[in-house]
Amino acid sequence: MREELINAMVELEDDLVLNLVKDQLEKRDPLEIFEDLKTSLIKIGDLFEAEEYFLSDLIIAADTFKEASKLMEPYFTKKQDEVKGKILIGTVEGDMHDIGKNIIITLLRSEGFEVVDLGIDVSATEFLEAVKINHPNIVALSGLLTSSKEPMKKTIELIKKEYKDTEKLIFIVGGVAINEDWIKDIGANYGTTNAINGLKIINDAIKNF
């Protein structure tokens, strides 16, 4: 039963996944089903890294995960009503791309994070104001363009300078061009080139924080 669900998810059989979830919710612990879907997502992320899956596959996976989570919601309100953490997210100034950002928002919300989405082309000042109002655990900065590096750096520097609880904040950056040097140069804690890996990083970061 578990294997069938995991396989269907990894094979991106969206209709089959939803039917299996509906069926299995009557027979299994919903948290276990949820864990199986997360396991599938990790496998999908690995397939992406291995150059076998593509962005369109990640989008299908994220959407299926979102729909499955909706089916599970009534069960979770009884068993899992605790918010795992608060995340403030936005695409940095000068960048209008939102694919990666939207995928990770779907995944994070499905997994019990509270997400404040600031949208696209968000200035450093707008990020800072939102941090002061929302007091998040994590600030996630997204950007597809190479020119996003400077606005990311500017945003992190401004928040670190102006926000009093900055030691309690984790900065994560996401975008296809991001690498280790990029993360180090701009003063972020973590970085990711894809949303599914980003979800894993955020889960680990919240646990270890």
Add this chain to the structure above:
Amino acid sequence: MSEEKKSKKAKTLDPAQRMLKAMAFLKPDRVPVVFFPEFDLMADFAGKPVKKYLADVDLQIETGERFKERFSGAYCAVSIYQPYATAQALGCPISDPEDEIPAVAGHVIKQTSEVEKFKIPESAWDVPGTGDWLKKIEYSLETGIKPAGIGEFGPLEIAGQVYGYDKFLLDMRKKPKIIHKLLEKCTEFAIKFLSEWTELIGGYSTVILIADHVSGFLNKKLVNEFFAPYHKNLIEALKPMCGGMLYHSENRSYHFIDQIGDWGYNIFHGQDWAPKGDLKKTKEIVSNLDNKYALMGQVPGRDVVLREPNDKVVEKQIIENIQIYGPGSGYMLSTGGGINRGTPLRRLDMMIKLADKYGRYKTKNKLINPEEE
């Protein structure tokens, strides 16, 4: 004629001739070098903020000529720029930053139901974006400067811009008929715009470039269903007006590297075409195709030419590309994407110098080894 004499004769080639020979799998004197500088790099070269640079056609012409002169050993694809012209023509707002490359700032089609009613302009001249661009080109021609080549985004990239990329990719699965309808319209407008541009410059362009990175987001099945048919239509309409069709994508492309020639393209310009980083594998695949096309790239512009601190590392990658792809002709050395702002110009000189040293042809199938000379 001996090979040595042939080689000496070929030394008179200019960068454009060299490129055309490589495109035709003939023997140029050496591996051609092709540069695609980004608008922000050109603005820096002109010493002006991007916004001012883009607004000033005379400055663009003058800077383009200076850039070509500075890098005379390379074919420099400098042109008159109008960022996201097609998206703007179809109704997308475009951002207007002072000193950065503008971007599409919003989508036109908000609801799926709007696709059916979505109208494309009668002529690319009639609307902002493409109309502005054509007028700039017309002005440039009046000054006696013919901008290098013709090029714009392909149908899927345009569709992503007007519809929103994530929704566009998701609806390939959820609402394929709608997406096909949208792609038909985007293809029709791309053909209209590029045909009108070609007519403006006299009915013929050496090369027509189509940039469409969306193929790299799609698995092979989706490439065949949503990408290939529309690009084939585009090429069928435009190929009679040009010497060669050039496909550009900086995105993943190893999964369709065997198909690009079948679609009708003559050149592929990219930087992520090697499966699992195996550059030789791509050479092997492409060399054995029935429908051959030339490769242009694959030195990573951003991660290597711009960011790599050590010149020796950059040099090694450039030589590796020349030595793997040069033999047999059909190769042009280039950064796989546009050349980004901040790229040290000495590295562009380095590419030309290394092509001169390591990329000279002995025969079509062999390069001269400078160490053995």
